[in-house]
Amino acid sequence: MLSRVAENVYWMARYVERAENTARLVWVNSHLVMDTPRGITPGWSPLVEIAGLHDVFHAVERDTSERNVVRFLIGDANNPGSILSSLVAARENCRTVRDVLPRSAWEAINELYLFAKENVQSGLTKSGRDDFLDGIIGGSQRITGMLGSVMYRDKAWHFSRIGRNLERADMTTRIIDVRSTDLFADDLHEMRSLDTLQWISVLRSLSGYQSYRRHVAIRVSRPDVLDFLFHNAQFPRSFLHCIDSVYESVGELENTGPSLRCIRALKRKLRDHKVSELDQQALHLFIDDLQLGIMDLHSRLAEAFFLPPLQVQMQESA
Numbered sequence: 653m654l655s656r657v658a659e660n661v662y663w664m665a666r667y668v669e670r671a672e673n674t675a676r677l678v679w680v681n682s683h684l685v686m687d688t689p690r691g692i693t694p695g696w697s698p699l700v701e702i703a704g705l706h707d708v709f710h711a712v713e714r715d716t717s718e719r720n721v722v723r724f725l726i727g728d729a730n731n732p733g734s735i736l737s738s739l740v741a742a743r744e745n746c747r748t749v750r751d752v753l754p755r756s757a758w759e760a761i762n763e764l765y766l767f768a769k770e771n772v773q774s775g776l777t778k779s780g781r782d783d784f785l786d787g788i789i790g791g792s793q794r795i796t797g798m799l800g801s802v803m804y805r806d807k808a809w810h811f812s813r814i815g816r817n818l819e820r821a822d823m824t825t826r827i828i829d830v831r832s833t834d835l836f837a838d839d840l841h842e843m844r845s846l847d848t849l850q851w852i853s854v855l856r857s858l859s860g861y862q863s864y865r866r867h868v869a870i871r872v873s874r875p876d877v878l879d880f881l882f883h884n885a886q887f888p889r890s891f892l893h894c895i896d897s898v899y900e901s902v903g904e905l906e907n908t909g910p911s912l913r914c915i916r917a918l919k920r921k922l923r924d925h926k927v928s929e930l931d932q933q934a935l936h937l938f939i940d941d942l943q944l945g946i947m948d949l950h951s952r953l954a955e956a957f958f959l960p961p962l963q964v965q966m967q968e969s970a
Contacts (some may be wrong), residue, residue: 661753700725746811763791764791772784818950824891827857851873
């Protein structure tokens, strides 16, 4: 398989997953505002932090109001992580490798991009936001399901699986790291009802609330949620499940020794830490280690399979 094809398939899957994750975050926060007691309003700035876009957001001087954050995350063309920008990038990556993907995948990605482009202004309004975000989430899931049900299990499929699950693993750690500290003001955290609401929000951001209630516990608590989202091997968005999926697909490729060692190191970190017992500072440091591990894994994959930037530029100008 050509390096260019492998990289484009990998990033296509990451961008589709990123668009879905961003839509989930905005949807959950919008509904959380309605669920909190009167006089208590969860902020919108944590969404910018979760996306890792603090510097991009504040490069243009503005406050973290609902309107500004929603516009930034949904349709800001200057934000490379916005839903619209992610789908533009996913579509472009898919367009260049249509010969290795099912035709229906290209059609689905193109349709989702056109839906986002044509309805982005409606998505910025409170009345149209839910329909827009539901369309993004449903369209992304359709693409993921399509690739999983009809795509030939060759190297291209493995690279799409690796990209999707690395993006999920990264988002899971970001949500836990920021949501566990910044959802409500510090002087409100002692209110038990708000603490429960906070961790329900974390689960819903990852579509894990129903699975948690069925398979873990009826009562939502910080230790149980942390253990579920880091160590549960059956929940598709848990960190362990995502890393296991990456490990399986990387193992099907050649020249993967450094990448496999990175994954084993991440799994050892998980095994050696009982996250349910970590205080907030220790949890933050643990998540930092995991995120550095994800970055290192991406670098190892890029070194093994993707063209260096200079070679990409030379090919494009040839």
